[in-house]
Structure formats: C-alpha cells, structure tokens
Amino acid sequence: MIGCSAAIRLDVRPATPEEVRLLLLLDAGETTGLAPLDVRFLHTFAYFANILAPVWDLAPLDGKVLKRRPGPLYPELQHDLDGLVGLGLVIISDLGHVQDEDGHWRLQGAYRLHHLLADPCLSAIRRFDNERLVHSFLIELGLALSSVPRDRLWAAAQEDATYADPLTSVGNVIDFAEWQRQNWSTNAARRFAALLPEGIQATRGEQLHLYFRHLRSRLTS
Numbered sequence: 001m002i003g004c005s006a007a008i009r010l011d012v013r014p015a016t017p018e019e020v021r022l023l024l025l026l027d028a029g030e031t032t033g034l035a036p037l038d039v040r041f042l043h044t045f046a047y048f049a050n051i052l053a054p055v056w057d058l059a060p061l062d063g064k065v066l067k068r069r070p071g072p073l074y075p076e077l078q079h080d081l082d083g084l085v086g087l088g089l090v091i092i093s094d095l096g097h098v099q100d101e102d103g104h105w106r107l108q109g110a111y112r113l114h115h116l117l118a119d120p121c122l123s124a125i126r127r128f129d130n131e132r133l134v135h136s137f138l139i140e141l142g143l144a145l146s147s148v149p150r151d152r153l154w155a156a157a158q159e160d161a162t163y164a165d166p167l168t169s170v171g172n173v174i175d176f177a178e179w180q181r182q183n184w185s186t187n188a189a190r191r192f193a194a195l196l197p198e199g200i201q202a203t204r205g206e207q208l209h210l211y212f213r214h215l216r217s218r219l220t221s
Helices: 017-031 039-051 073-089 116-124 130-145 150-159 182-194 204-218
Strands: 065-066 090-101 105-113 174-175
Touching: 017 073, 017 105, 017 116, 017 130, 039 073, 039 130, 039 204, 065 105, 073 090, 105 116, 105 130, 130 204, 150 204, 182 204
Parallel strands: none
Antiparallel strands: 065 174, 090 105
16 A cells, blocks of 8 residues: 555665554644544554545555454554654653553553654655555544544444454454455445435545444444
8 A cells, every 4th residue: 555665764774664654644643633642542543544445445554453352453553653753753652551451451652743853754755646645545534533532432443343243253353355355344434425315426535424423423322
C-alpha cells in the first residue's frame, strides 16, 4: 500500500512502509483533533485503517490481527512506534504501565508528532500520489472516529462486524486480507450506502461515517 518508503529517509536509513503509515496516522490524528493518541486509541485507529481500507479502494497494510478481549493490538506497530520515538520524530507523554482486562501489563502513553523533525518526512511522503490518497483516507477515517466517545472507541472495535464475528474466538487470528477475503466491515459500510434512498449516491467518506454511526448506535443500544 505504501510505495514510497525507500525514498523517505529517517535518520540514516530508508523508512519502512509501517513507519510511513504511523507518521500518516499520527498526522491524521492531529488534523482531526484526536491527538495526542494514547496506545489503545492508536492501535484501534490502525485496525480500522486496515479493515476499512477497501472502502477507499486501498489494500490494507496488515490483513490480519489477533483477536483479543481488550481490543486490537499490533506488536510490530508498537515496536515501530517505539523506534520513531527513539529517532525523535514522535513524542510520548504520560508514560506508564496499566493492566488490561486479561491481566497483562502493557505500556501506556500518549503519542504526537515532533513536527520539527517529522514535518520534512511528511512533506516528502506527500509528494507521492498514493500516499496523498492514503492520507485523505486516514483524515476522513479520523473524522468518522471522532464521532465515537474516546473512552468507548475500544468498545466500538469490539462491535465491528469483522472483529465481533463469533466464528473467530478470542485468541485466534482474524484474517481478512491475507489468505482469506472475508471483510465484513467493508461489506457493511458499502451495504449502508446501498440502503440510501434511490438517486442518492454515498461518497466513500459518507460510507465511513454511516458505518461509525452504526457502531455508535450499537454502543448505546
């Protein structure tokens, strides 16, 4: 999905696709007023960016995720995020540890870009058409996410059509774009658009907003 990573340099080496995605995620979070992004929020944002990417005619960067009771978590993403902190491109605040619902301890903190160092990288990233498309998707997704109360976003992920699929139990891998092609979330977003009155064509952004309106209603029903 990210085609320019070799052309973007972080410190003395090319950026990986995952690092490029993280920079775009954090930038979209700031643009849509979601920053700083705490750990759980950021991983949930990344999950929805993967599961709903086809709505924007994009391929997910990661087509699978381990189903956990507390919600989505990407160990590789966290490793890359820690690396960006080490390079000085990302700033972490409110650092600490919390115990999740499974009794596991995890790092807790809030992340935002260090613009003095990150902005030149973002400027280089945005020179590529595909990355501008990804960025527009992430901004619209961030706006849709902002309709869900921040302290309930993790619960919204658990109501997601793919994550909540009872055929995949907790502790198993949800595969929606690796070997399998069962993306119930994208199907649902497109289905909501198809239910609009005749003659009304939903944009890609409206499909995202309709889907999150549905998730929000499930949280309050």
